[in-house]
Amino acid sequence: MPDTSERSVKQVIVIRRDLGMRRGKEVAQGAHASAAWLARRLHRDSAQGNRTHAWYSGWFTEAECLWMKGSFTKVVCQVADEQALRDVAQDAMSNGVLCHMITDAGKTEFHGEPTLTALAVGPDYADVVDMVTSNLKLY
Secondary structure, eight states: OOOGGGOOEEEEEEEESSSOOOHHHHHHHHHHHHHHHHHHHHHHHHHTTOOSOGGGTTOSOHHHHHHHHTTOOEEEEEESSHHHHHHHHHHHHHTTOOEEEEEEOOSSSGGGOOEEEEEEEEEEEHHHHHHHHTTSEEO
């Protein structure tokens, strides 16, 4: 494996294409997925009574720190349906890769039904994220 200083970092956003979401809705769901990992880290940090900022408390991996200090590289891919989205999430979890699934509340689309819409894989080193996402079609 290459020296970590030479490894690129990224996050892959995966969007379901079978839902017929408006383009703005897709963008919002992808943004939710991208930010979910940070929100969950900060929530976990404060829930455990840690008053220091999460950036300094050791909650972030080296790859996550590099991503936040760098270009926030994101790649957006697509899957055909809910099962394909779940399969990507399962593959990530099986390989120890951080992922965050987004369930839309259904207030503006989906007739009030909570609906799985998007997934973020990473951020992590690109070669780690690629173990899960390299076979996905770009959006």
